[in-house]
Amino acid sequence: MTNPISKIKQAMKLMKSIDLKQLEAISKKVDLPEMMNKFAELDESQMNSLVKMLNSSGKKRELPEINGDFYETHLRLKPEHRKIQLQVREFMEKEVKPLVNHYWLHDEFPFEIIPKFKELNLCGVTYEGYGCPNLPFIMEGVIASEIARIDASIATFFGVQSGLAMGSIYLCGSEEQKEKWLPKMQQFDVIGAFGLTEPLVGSAAAGGLTTTCKKTEEGWILNGQKKWIGNSTFSDITIIWARDVDDDNVKGFIVENDTPGFSVEKIKGKMALRIVQNGLITMDNCFVKDENKLEHANTFKDTARVLQMTRAGVAWMATGCARGAYESALDYTRKRKQFGKPIASFQLIQGHLVEMLSNLTAMQTMVYRLSELQDQGLLKDEHASLAKVFCTLRTRDIVSHAREVMGGNGILLEHDVARFVADAEAIYSYEGTKEINSLIVGRSITGMSAFV
Numbered sequence: 001m002t003n004p005i006s007k008i009k010q011a012m013k014l015m016k017s018i019d020l021k022q023l024e025a026i027s028k029k030v031d032l033p034e035m036m037n038k039f040a041e042l043d044e045s046q047m048n049s050l051v052k053m054l055n056s057s058g059k060k061r062e063l064p065e066i067n068g069d070f071y072e073t074h075l076r077l078k079p080e081h082r083k084i085q086l087q088v089r090e091f092m093e094k095e096v097k098p099l100v101n102h103y104w105l106h107d108e109f110p111f112e113i114i115p116k117f118k119e120l121n122l123c124g125v126t127y128e129g130y131g132c133p134n135l136p137f138i139m140e141g142v143i144a145s146e147i148a149r150i151d152a153s154i155a156t157f158f159g160v161q162s163g164l165a166m167g168s169i170y171l172c173g174s175e176e177q178k179e180k181w182l183p184k185m186q187q188f189d190v191i192g193a194f195g196l197t198e199p200l201v202g203s204a205a206a207g208g209l210t211t212t213c214k215k216t217e218e219g220w221i222l223n224g225q226k227k228w229i230g231n232s233t234f235s236d237i238t239i240i241w242a243r244d245v246d247d248d249n250v251k252g253f254i255v256e257n258d259t260p261g262f263s264v265e266k267i268k269g270k271m272a273l274r275i276v277q278n279g280l281i282t283m284d285n286c287f288v289k290d291e292n293k294l295e296h297a298n299t300f301k302d303t304a305r306v307l308q309m310t311r312a313g314v315a316w317m318a319t320g321c322a323r324g325a326y327e328s329a330l331d332y333t334r335k336r337k338q339f340g341k342p343i344a345s346f347q348l349i350q351g352h353l354v355e356m357l358s359n360l361t362a363m364q365t366m367v368y369r370l371s372e373l374q375d376q377g378l379l380k381d382e383h384a385s386l387a388k389v390f391c392t393l394r395t396r397d398i399v400s401h402a403r404e405v406m407g408g409n410g411i412l413l414e415h416d417v418a419r420f421v422a423d424a425e426a427i428y429s430y431e432g433t434k435e436i437n438s439l440i441v442g443r444s445i446t447g448m449s450a451f452v
């Protein structure tokens with residue numbers, strides 16, 4: 001039985017928490033003596049709950065933190081790697097986010113971020129030596145995702161420099177070539193580009209390159225065109241893949257952009273990844289010294305080794321882009337009110353948010369496993385292709401839900417989601433389209449090639 005002294009104490013506490021003016025107003029609406037009788041019948045625990053409820057009723061309820069990593073996948077990272085992830089996040093939020101919409105709109109590259117990138121000292125993420133950080137592949141993904149969470153163009157710039165261009169030299173270069181180029185590229189003192197696609201040859205690059213190389217006594221002569229080449233309008237070097245007219249094999253070259261016969265025209269009018277400066281390259285009897293022929297790039301299989309590594313990075317990039325869109329949309333729906341309530345409190349809006357989060361969470365768990373395979377030396381082309389297909393497809397879906405829950409504001413650049421919607425389109429197509437990556441996975445699971 002409840003001790004009467006304790007009951008009196010509780011009643012006093014309750015009285016303290018009651019505003020007398022409010023009590024007067026209430027007495028006009030309810031039968032107060034009857035209510036007091038009911039209070040008297042409450043036991044101690046019921047009384048405590050009532051006091052607690054009254055004390056908390058005036059407080060504003062804290063909303064949960066916005067967190068696009070719902071399954072806390074970051075817990076798989078070692079503390080020193082988690083620290084790097086948070087450093088990149090801070091850098092992107094503080095230094096890059098305020099700039100990107102302006103540069104995206106004006107179709108220009110923010111060169112002022114390069115010295116700040118240099119300070120992060122993360123370029124050439126996984127490579128050993130040459131001033132590179134020698135981090136596990138999982139960190140290459142984490143970094144790509146953190147950059148893309150704020151802006152997919154900057155992630156693409158970094159992916160071309162650190163992945164495609166440096167990766168070609170790291171995987172296919174001679175020791176002298178690595179010593180000569182990688183330390184400078186790691187410091188962004190030399191900017192690189194990667195030229196594989198041509199105006200008339202995209203998906204069919206493996207067997208159909210029309211850019212040619214011809215051995216001469218002094219070196220090599222390159223002729224042909226390359227289209228869509230990211231960073232090439234301002235890069236110092238471009239990795240060019242060309243078919244040898246003598247043995248019909250694809251070979252790789254480090255072409256210095258100021259080489260006579262090598263010219264770059266900026267591709268204008270893009271509706272996605274507008275910060276990335278893509279170029280149309282023309283090589284007209286462009287002479288490349290022997291020392292700039294990538295020593296170990298002698299068939300398309302060598303090109304494919306580079307692409308396998310970077311394709312995994314694109315899956316991570318898509319995941320970051322999707323996370324950025326989801327988090328922006330969630331934030332917006334909690335602030336935007338319609339019918340007197342935050343739209344996040346509407347069931348149909350929560351349906352959109354949960355669908356986005358389900359896909360995002362599936363993507364995150366997939367790319368973590370993908371990088372684990374890579375770190376264990378078990379990654380195959382089809383693994384990277386499956387993740388590239390799934391993540392870029394789901395990203396398109398997530399950004400369209402994000403745009404939808406924002407109503408008209410979803411198409412305004414200032415709310416960021418419009419940029420994610422547009423950029424998801426380019427990520428979907430580059431580094432192998434959905435069809436081409438599906439054919440790679442299809443061949444692996446059926447044992448039958450459906451390539452034409």
Ligand SMILES: Cc1cc2nc3c(=O)[nH]c(=O)nc-3n(C[C@H](O)[C@H](O)[C@H](O)COP(=O)(O)OP(=O)(O)OC[C@H]3O[C@@H](n4cnc5c(N)ncnc54)[C@H](O)[C@@H]3O)c2cc1C
Pocket residue numbers: 160194195196197201202203204227228229230231272273276278426429430431432433434435436451452
């Ligand atoms: C923003 C951006 C940046 C890029 N950066 C670079 C870069 O830095 N370096 C570089 O080398 N390239 C770059 N690319 C090129 C990119 O990799 C190609 O766009 C991509 O490989 C597709 O080639 P394509 O555009 O010529 O399309 P196409 O090959 O013409 O394909 C058109 C359509 O046909 C489909 N298709 C083709 N073949 C088949 C088939 N056998 N079966 C079924 N469907 C098929 C494709 O899936 C696609 O849907 C970039 C592209 C973009 C958009």
